Amino acid sequence: MELQLSTPALLFSAITLLMLAFTNRFLAIATLIRGLHKNYLKDPDQEIIVEQIHNLRRRLTLIKNMQLFGVFSFLLCVICMYLLFQGYTSAANWVFVISMLSLLISLGISLVEIQISTKALNLELSDMEDIFEKRKSSLDLFFKKDDK
Template identity: 50%
Template structure:
């Protein structure tokens, strides 16, 4: 049986998760602005590719945030339903809230993987440039 405190337990976790998502978004926005300025001064296909990758990551973060907010919203709805005497409906709503949170976390892993792949490409360029410089 679901009680009022069960959905309430997710509040701090979801709030911290949303804060982390927002920090990722702000960091990417800063990087995009920097790359845009670089592109204005020195147009390059590589910069266009990086901006494309960042655009996909921003879209993922937007989805992650939306699902996280949806999860928090449904937690509140579930608590309200418990409070007003609809425990069975509250269980279903809370279950959907958990599913939204799971999908949000999965998208977070995908975005993290994209970030790591982009960094590995930059690192391989640095290694190749260093090898070329040593010749």
């Protein structure tokens, strides 16, 4: 199969949308970090805040790497198109393969970041679940139906 000039161009919209999603995740984490920082200054002994800060630091690093590999993939697509335009099809094929691998790495890192994000949400829910379970048990006694 011969690589056409339009093939790497098809990735432009996909990579651009991914970069937009990665940037939105970055901005959301930046907002969370600022909020946690304020909470940490108020009460630095809260263990959950410290855990969330460590979690957000890892996620921030992952998002930076996701963006790095996404931009690298985009750059390689442009180089691939230039090589195809110049008639260097063999080199263009290799550059396109590397571009696809870079995009695959970016998506893989995204999956890891999603897993860590889920763990962070579970940390938040664990606090609320403890409070809910205490309330639930006391409310269950009050609203308990008689099985007669």
